[in-house]
Amino acid sequence: MSTILRAEGITRRFGGHLALSDVRFALEEGTVTGVLGPNGAGKTTLFNVLSGFIPATAGTVVFDGQVVTGMRSDRIVNLGLARTFQLPRPFIGMTALENIEVGCLGPRARARARQAPAVQAAALAERVGLAAKSGITVANLSYGDLRRLDIARALASHPRLLLLDEPLAGLGPSETEPLLTLLRQLNAEEGLAILIIEHKLSEFMRLVDRVVALDYGKVIADGTPAEIVRDARVIESYLGGAEEMEAEDA
């Protein structure tokens, strides 16, 4: 197996605040890796740097053998690194299908498409379970639908690596399982590599092959789910507080 993404000493500062500090890890092709960490650990910031949405203060991101640090974010998408957002970002005033179709219009999506964008979009809507709602404007979609819409739009670019920022947040139990099944399918059948942030631990741990744990912008552990749940620092920074957190949510 070869490496699809390598983070080399990524540091990101917001004024005096060090959101990421010398973050290093590598992702293998076709694997599912999780990013674990308490609120404010720097997980979303890491995604923003990897996908080129914000520049790194220091460090290098190598995707598919190519340095992508400093590259425009849409170029990175067209190299095969797609992302979703922690809060879904649909195009207001458009239907679900049109939203997905926009994702089918990028150069990478166009180059790989065998069908017209609208046909492709319909197939993607079907794939994420939005087929019945494809004609509905996004204002009338549920939160769970918007999450799936974001994922469908990201998938339209035929990514080789997909960054998912809390895809299960706000989803009911009936919506969680189908989405997990879809992610497993994409990984198994198409070899899509996934890097996922998720606070729903039981689902998270069953999905991922490996976990990178962050706290205060630093990597504090990197290993299999079994290793991570036994890691003293992870327990202290995150898992110990997890029950509290879930109690708060309830």
Add this chain to the structure above:
Amino acid sequence: MRSIDFGGACLAVAALAALPLLNPGEYLLGVLTLGLIYGIWAAGWDFMSGLTGRANFGYGLFIGLGAYFGGFANTLWRTDPWMGLPIGVGVGVIAALLVGLPTLRLRGPYFALAMLAASVVMERLVLILWRYTGGDEGLNDLDPLVESHVAFYYVALAFLVGSAAILLRLSHSRLGLVLRAIRGDEAACQAAGLDVTFYKIGSLMISAAFGGLGGVLYAHFQLQVSPQLFSMQMAMAIITMAYVGGLGSIYGPVVAAIVLTLATELLRPFGAWRLLVYSILLIIALFLARDGLVAPAWQALRRALSRGRDAAPEPLRQARSPGTSA
């Protein structure tokens, strides 16, 4: 549904084409002609600014440059007046590229400010370079495009119909979809792999082409070019038309342009008050009818019409081809 839109458009064009037959008189025909030219501008402005949501306060730049270069070609180099049209389009497109390239890459107010500044600077420059531009007096004694006023009315109508058809088609194409997505969320467009800057500059160039085209038409309509074409007033009138018509609809601004030009020409005796009227209309459109007046009115009418058709007796419904009911 599409057939209703097409029917409405045909009816409107037929009505405009029939107007000169009613002998409206030279003055009213002139006002109508002006309305048609404003229609080209309003549609052109709407294509970039209405679809992407980036207001352009300096649209006069493209109008003025088109008119002046068309005018130079005709008065200095004595080229055929028809040759001015492609020149005006080309000059507008190049100006859009020059202003758009450095400013549309940035987020924030840079584009709006740069467009405004460019049109103001150009207006001043025309006065400073009065030896070449004629200063306040502008360029005079342009050749007419066609001999009669009625013929010119039809030329303007033909260009308006062509422009509106092209822009409407583009706005419903994939390009239009991307532009509306940019209006919604630029970052999400980038996440979809789209080069947002490319699309914004491209749409500004298309928008400017129609500004320049209308500028040359206007020059050969007045047979004169003056620095006021660059003015903020000019741009504000067009912006008001676009808002009153309904942003991003193309046809709404066209209709609003014709109606408002007629209305304000009739207000000409009030002189300076005309700007006030435009400003009040714009405020009303912004606060009371956020989607404008023309486009929502047409949508409502269209719904009523299609309800009427669905309620038609059975034989009538069967007579329609199956495709039209969808």
